[in-house]
Amino acid sequence: MIRRLLVAGLARTPTHLMHDQAVVRCRDLRKTYEGNVEAVRGIDLTIYAGQCYGLLGPNGAGKTTTIEILEGLLHETSGTVEILGRTWRENPAELRESIGVSLQETRLAEKLTVRETLELFGGFYRKARPANDVLAELALTEKADAWVGKLSGGQKQRLAIATALVGYPRILFLDEPTTGLDPQSRRQVWDIVRRFQSEGGTVLLTTHYMDEAERLCDYISIVDHGTVIAAGTPPELISGVGGHHHVEFALDSETPAPPAFWRSLPGVAAVQTDDAVTALTVEEPHRTIPALLALVEQNGWRLSQLTTRQSSLEDVFVNLTGRHLREE
């Protein structure tokens, strides 16, 4: 099982839930907008109960279109979508009761209070959680009687997630839940997602933050130009890059050596140069670094910079597309 590979320490799916029970399944999903813009070009996804599934990709990759089709807000051009074993066409009312949605950038009514907003959304469900309970869970109790317009960005986002949680959802859909938030607010959102998951919920989220996907998601599909270009658990994806480590250095020499020159060092899988900085993808830094230092010494050069880091999903994306995730 894929899940077994995951970092221990976080409360994951309770064991009584069957891990192989698919709650979201879509096959060959396509969406063509008027004017022949192909936003989604054949995406397959299977999300299992209790999983936190991430769609990672740059802006415009088709993440929002995909998640909105799964939420039943857009119609697919072709392909099949099944949520909890049902389809949007046949059981829309029932499905609406079982999912919670937070759209990318919903601006809730500014002149209602936080509690009023939550009670309004709760009122749409046959069974709703008491507003105070949700407010306490999302650390919004102090702001319960404040107008929504007066909230900070992080508080607004937590309220948006609260409106998704108020109806006891089995699946939570979050479209870019932390975009534009400060680091502390992002961590609060992550805690909310983990808690929901620890209580047995399933999460599908989209993000263009690789660190978010890496820390939060059990399984990731990397989406680019409307297709999934790679999928797997974060460790699987990262080990697919080749080396697990990166050694980056700069020399104070006028004439840098060509990339091929560094290739001869032991354990180097790839070499990239970016201005003055040379980046080596390596399997075992403890073998490569002493050899690198010796080579520099031999040639009478001096290092002006030397850092090492582990491979990240960013490297996976760069490796697959030649672009950075957040290229403007």
Add this chain to the structure above:
Amino acid sequence: MIDSTSDRQTQLAPAAIVHGRWTGYRMLLVARLKELFREPEVIFWIFMFPILLALGLGIAFRNKPPDAVRVVIAAQPGSQRVADLLRRAPEAQSLKVAVQPPAQAALNFRLGKFDVELLPQPAAVVEFVYDPARPESVLARSLADHALQAAAGTTPEVPTLSRVNSEPGSRYIDFLIPGLLGMNLMGSGMWGIGFALVEMRQRKLLKRYVATPMRRTDFLLALATSRLILMMTEIVLMLGFGVVAFHMRVVGSWMAIVLVCGLGALCFAALGLLTASRAQKIETASGIMNVVMMPMWIFSGIFFSYERFPAAVLPLIRLLPLTALNDVLRAIILEGSSLSSQAAPLAVLCAWGAVSFFFAVRFFRWT
């Protein structure tokens, strides 16, 4: 903080709230009303503006004592006799007579300081100089003529009597208030519904709502109900203001007025729904709404009777929903007509509402 609450949660696990069929509708209605009353601009445009307008126009067109007619006599032989005659005439209190040198008298008449100029001629003839394009000049000529004849002792061939009547019901303000009520119902229906919807669409709030189990009919029903509730306050304010400030008399039944206003409010709410059914931006929607409302502001007889327009276009004007609403309101409020006697304009109103609603629901875009 988050940790402590999660402890509490596992200990207490609060019970779920089970909602009935109409909870969503009730919540939407309450939220809508709260939002409206927390928006100071809304309160101003819906409630204060029409009253200020009625007050301003009511004062401008209030029934004043009739203006005295201003007569100038050119100072030449015979002018003293003419002045004496006018002073002795029964209409003397309606005449303001001045005697000025001929050149100055001519100039002042031309400048509009006097309504008519009298030139005494030889053989006791009085020549009137007046401008037929100025209604007050025509009136002044005829009044001065009559005054001279009466003062000279001429007996009229047909004896006549006159009586003053400026009772409430026939004044401009009586005509105006039902028109303003109609205009208000149109404005707040179109803006109140259309604006709110486009704003919610722009904020992606409509999309967020349809991502929940909310019934779409409940949403529209709540909007319509909020309109009817506001409408009641509009009626009470406008007519109450007319009654209190201008001693207006409401002749017809209040029940009929409320029914007609309700119909009007719903008709314009449907029209607002239609104009806002697809627009993504407030700017687009307000452009469309102005285009829709402009002809009715001009043609539907809010401030003056639409009968002044050429007879050929009157049937078209009567087909406008605001014309129909204003006609029915005036008939009931000023003449005490029954609802059944107003079948034709009521049918026009219903048709507009039904057709607008049909197409609005058909074209409506939630996302």
